[in-house]
Amino acid sequence: MTLFHTLTRRARRVATIGAVALAAGILPPAPAHAGATLDAITARGVIKVGVGSQPGFFAPDSNGRWQGFFVDFGRALAIAVFNDPDKVEFTASSPQQRLSALQAGEFDILLSGVTETITRAFKLGFHFGPVVFYDGQGLLVPKALGVTKGSQLNGATVCVQTGTTGELNIADFFRQQKHTFKPVVIEDTAEFLKAFAAGRCDALTQDSSDLAIKRTQLPKPDDYVVLPERLSKEPLAPAIRSGDDRWLEIVNWTVYATIQAEEFGITKANIDSFLTSTDPNIRRFLGVDPGLGEATQLDPKFVYTIIKTLGNYGEIFERNVGKTTKVGFERGYNQIWTKGGLLYSPPFR
DSSP states (O other), X not given: OOHHHHHHHHHHHHHHHHHHHHHTTOSOOOOOOOOHHHHHHHHHTSEEEEEOOOTTTSXXXXXXXXXXXXXHHHHHHHHHHHSOTTOEEEEEOOTTTHHHHHHTTSOSEEOSOOBOOHHHHHTSOEXXXXXXXXXXXXXXXXXXXXXXXXXGOTTEEEEEEXXXXXXXXXXXXXXXXXXXXXXXXXXXXHHHXXXXXXXXXXXXXXXXXXXXXXXXXXXXXXXXXXXXXXXXXXXXXXXXXXXXXXXXXXXXXXXXXXXXXXXXXXXXXXXXXXXXXXXXXXXXXXXXXXHHHHHHTSOTTHHHHHHHHHOOHHXXXXXXXXXXXSSOOOOTTSSBGGGTSSBOOOOOX
């Protein structure tokens, strides 16, 4: 046997042993890189979160305390990092300013309904956490217009907000239909709705979740309808700057914790009854078995505290934007996978 064959066989043995050891969990894991963002958060003692200004998703209450669907995920992150839901600072930022503000370091994370796109990942250098809300661009029209679908809007005037994926999507939609339209491009969110209510445009286009909220803000909401079709896929996800692996993983597993809790059937109300469970998956998940804390270097009970404080994903959804709220959303795709939705958590092990 030649020296080459001997070395090749030896290399294969080493590779095989290494693969087996890694699969068995014998080899130590490579630690996630803690970068400038997480270092700054730790030194500052508070997480800076960029949000929007849509009731149900993010809005201050009468006492100035921020409330909403995305706000709750910001508080969940504060629990994961500091074990305190109030160590978070929310700042409203417009669609035109939020991405550049994140790049400039004004925020540690955007929880403002940002759509994950390839351009934002590659060209702008952002990393995205798990999708927390599956949305799609829609069209809001007056019922008096007499249309039931977007393809009937040939030649229409459409209000569209700058700095959003909606500008490209609406142009693509009319191009695919071989129809024409006249865009009325508006930057300010408040002026956006006023222009539509004043009749400056035949239709208003935005994410369907935004349109549902805007419809409730019109003088006579029943005079308007969100058309049933969706012009795009809008997976809304947390966005952070690249280069901070550990911060990204904290974001990932904080979101997954709320989804997995719902799959387990764990709620704010019943979580303490699960602490005596003999199921090793649940014991590990809730920190009864400290192994999860040792692996993540987070408080072993960080998941327990998140759910005890804020509830699981379904509770967060229903409390802020669900059927019993003014917004009144159905779960739809934002249902866990075992109930026909798209929400799915990797294993907590």
